[in-house]
Amino acid sequence: MRKLGTASKIYMILIFILLYAPIAVLIFYSFNDSNSTSVFTGFSLRWYGELFRDEATITALKNTLVLAFLSSIISTIIGTIAATGIYYSKTRWYKNGLLTVNNIPLMNPDIVTGISMMLLFVFVGTILKVSGVLGFATMLIAHITFELPYVILNILPRFKSMDKFLVEAACDLGCTPRKAFFKVTVPYIKTEIIAAFIMAFTLSLDDFVISYFVSGPEFQTLPIRIYSMTKKRVTPDMYALSAIIFVTVFILLILTNIAQDDAFRERFKKKPNKRRATS
Amino acid sequence: MNNKTYNGISAPYALWCVVFILAPLVIVAYYALTDSTGAFTTANLSGLSLYTDTIARSVYFGIIATAICLVIAYPLAYFISKTKASKQKILLMLIMVPMWMNFLLRTYSIMVLIEDSGIINNFLVSIGLNPIHMINTPGAVIFGMVYDYLPFMVIPLYTAMTKLDVRLIEAARDLGASGFQTLRDVIIPLTRSGIVSGITMVFVPSVSTFYISQKLGGGRYTLIGDVIEMQFQTAYNYNLGASISLLLMVFILVCLFIMNKFGDIDEGGSIV
Numbered sequence: 001m002r003k004l005g006t007a008s009k010i011y012m013i014l015i016f017i018l019l020y021a022p023i024a025v026l027i028f029y030s031f032n033d034s035n036s037t038s039v040f041t042g043f044s045l046r047w048y049g050e051l052f053r054d055e056a057t058i059t060a061l062k063n064t065l066v067l068a069f070l071s072s073i074i075s076t077i078i079g080t081i082a083a084t085g086i087y088y089s090k091t092r093w094y095k096n097g098l099l100t101v102n103n104i105p106l107m108n109p110d111i112v113t114g115i116s117m118m119l120l121f122v123f124v125g126t127i128l129k130v131s132g133v134l135g136f137a138t139m140l141i142a143h144i145t146f147e148l149p150y151v152i153l154n155i156l157p158r159f160k161s162m163d164k165f166l167v168e169a170a171c172d173l174g175c176t177p178r179k180a181f182f183k184v185t186v187p188y189i190k191t192e193i194i195a196a197f198i199m200a201f202t203l204s205l206d207d208f209v210i211s212y213f214v215s216g217p218e219f220q221t222l223p224i225r226i227y228s229m230t231k232k233r234v235t236p237d238m239y240a241l242s243a244i245i246f247v248t249v250f251i252l253l254i255l256t257n258i259a260q261d262d263a264f265r266e267r268f269k270k271k272p273n274k275r276r277a278t279s
Numbered sequence: 280m281n282n283k284t285y286n287g288i289s290a291p292y293a294l295w296c297v298v299f300i301l302a303p304l305v306i307v308a309y310y311a312l313t314d315s316t317g318a319f320t321t322a323n324l325s326g327l328s329l330y331t332d333t334i335a336r337s338v339y340f341g342i343i344a345t346a347i348c349l350v351i352a353y354p355l356a357y358f359i360s361k362t363k364a365s366k367q368k369i370l371l372m373l374i375m376v377p378m379w380m381n382f383l384l385r386t387y388s389i390m391v392l393i394e395d396s397g398i399i400n401n402f403l404v405s406i407g408l409n410p411i412h413m414i415n416t417p418g419a420v421i422f423g424m425v426y427d428y429l430p431f432m433v434i435p436l437y438t439a440m441t442k443l444d445v446r447l448i449e450a451a452r453d454l455g456a457s458g459f460q461t462l463r464d465v466i467i468p469l470t471r472s473g474i475v476s477g478i479t480m481v482f483v484p485s486v487s488t489f490y491i492s493q494k495l496g497g498g499r500y501t502l503i504g505d506v507i508e509m510q511f512q513t514a515y516n517y518n519l520g521a522s523i524s525l526l527l528m529v530f531i532l533v534c535l536f537i538m539n540k541f542g543d544i545d546e547g548g549s550i551v
Contacts, residue, residue: 008358012370015355019377019429022388025398029391039401078292085289090282098289101296104304107535109487111504112528115511116303119521123306145299148292177284208383208490213511226383230494242384249379253372 023246030239047240054237060225064205067136067221071143072200078144079151079200080193084185086152087159102149110146114213117142121214134216142214143207147200154196158189198256307528310521323522330506330523337503338530340417341486344424348432348481349474351425356436356473357466360443371437378430383490386423390494393419415497423491424481431480439473475538483531503527 033042051057082098089095105113118134125133166188170180186193208223215224229238314320327334359370377385392398393413400410413419443466451461467474489504498505503523510520 004358004361008354008361011354012358015351016373018426019374022385022392022426023377023380025392026384026388078295082289082292085285085287085292088282088285089289091286094286094293098293098296101300104300107483107532108528109483109504109531111487111489111507112307112524112531113303115507115520115524116307117299118511119306119310119517120299120303122517123309141299145295148295152292202379206379206381208381223381223383226381227490230383230387238384238387242380242388245384246376246380250376253376253379257368257372 068204075147110209352432360440
């Protein structure tokens with residue numbers, strides 16, 4: 001392999017500077033003493049203090065975490081079971097149909113997914129003559145819906161390398177189908193289930209567009225709070241919030257990377273021949 | 280376990296799909312074809328002609344932003360795929376970190392930079408230059424799209440390039456192809472699947488965005504997403520909003536269909 005020239009290295013560095021400059025600037029100004037968003041007057045942690053005294057933001061943060069946990073757990077459970085069923089289904093039209101529908105939320109623009117779900121909830125609300133249907137429940141349903149396709153697509157490929165007679169052997173040896181699923185299938189696809197859960201969780205944390213349309217006034221998440229804060233001229237506590245989110249994301253990504261590395265190495269160490277033969 | 284059991288355990292998901300994916304789309308069509316009293320009408324669809332400019336602008340901005348992303352990301356992805364394996368992982372992670380930061384905050388940070396009295400202009404004034412007007416221009420909106428969605432282009436391109444067999448490039452060079460010929464006849468055709476998914480992943484959110492145009496365009500360059508957002512959040516004309524969404528959805532699906540055709544040619548092409 002040829003080594004990279006200096007010009008290409010400079011190009012890479014320039015793009016990375018472009019990617020990180022706005023974020024760096026935000027973090028820098030989050031430590032600004034005055035509330036100017038462009039003149040630096042001195043170092044202080046004032047805006048971090050203000051941020052944590054802002055009750056609406058703290059509530060939004062709690063809501064975001066609760067919603068992300070619940071929705072990703074439910075979507076991982078439904079998705080894992082559904083992926084198993086879809087992979088082994090021999091009913092062609094059913095299998096292909098489900099996989100096609102599974103792709104719809106992935107292809108549709110978020111705004112269309114958002115308003116379509118909102119219209120469904122509003123429609124059901126008018127039929128049942130209930131006003132103010134939008135709230136925690138609708139947010140939960142919407143988040144589960146857009147996470148499910150990712151969960152399923154994360155897990156499906158793993159079955160390709162799984163010996164299909166493993167489950168049959170377990171059943172022949174006296175396992176009920178349910179027991180075989182928990183004792184054989186689930187341990188085999190464990191890593192993918194965890195990866196799917198993490199992905200669903202981060203998608204839920206990050207989502208703004210879909211949440212924006214299906215949320216009600218009494219249940220707001222952090223991205224919605226950010227949206228309403230950036231509607232008017234904002235104070236640097238927004239910057240402090242960005243800095244905290246950036247550092248958290250950075251640490252989380254490093255941790256999952258390390259975890260994935262370990263899982264990968266472990267799998268290769270345990271059964272090096274098997275993986276290579278089947279994949 | 281037999282086939283019936285397997286179909287049985289995916290049934291809850293199938294039901295979920297029908298109720299929360301298919302039914303909402305039917306309801307969008309229903310709202311698009313009725314008026315506020317629920318009577319059938321095509322007024323919402325014919326009313327779309329008022330938004331021809333907006334739709335054209337969205338598509339135009341989306342195409343330009345996607346093209347810029349492709350031009351920036353293609354060499355970047357190639358260079359990353361040519362670095363040492365240990366370094367590749369770190370570089371890829373650095374591409375992904377901004378992606379996991381909320382796009383509202385990223386867009387907002389650009390606004391802080393390019394405002395009339397923003398950081399860049401303050402800097403220019405402090406070193407004795409004239410400030411440049413950048414915000415609320417079409418360029419600012421397109422820059423925002425490029426900045427927000429660039430990682431979506433880099434990742435699929437990088438994936439396609441890691442699958443590229445270096446020996447094919449070497450063979451092309453040995454047989455006398457110039458650098459440009461190698462790029463045109465070997466590298467680009469072999470990374471077509473990455474190009475296709477990169478284009479889709481940038482174009483779809485760019486065309487349908489509403490926050491970027493609000494913040495960086497100052498509301499002067501309304502896009503199709505802005506119109507939808509307005510109908511649902513401030514004007515409360517769900518029927519008109521639904522018809523615009525229906526149009527957007529059909530447009531995107533047609534684009535994806537065409538793009539997939541391109542991707543398929545690659546898979547069944549002359550590589551093997």
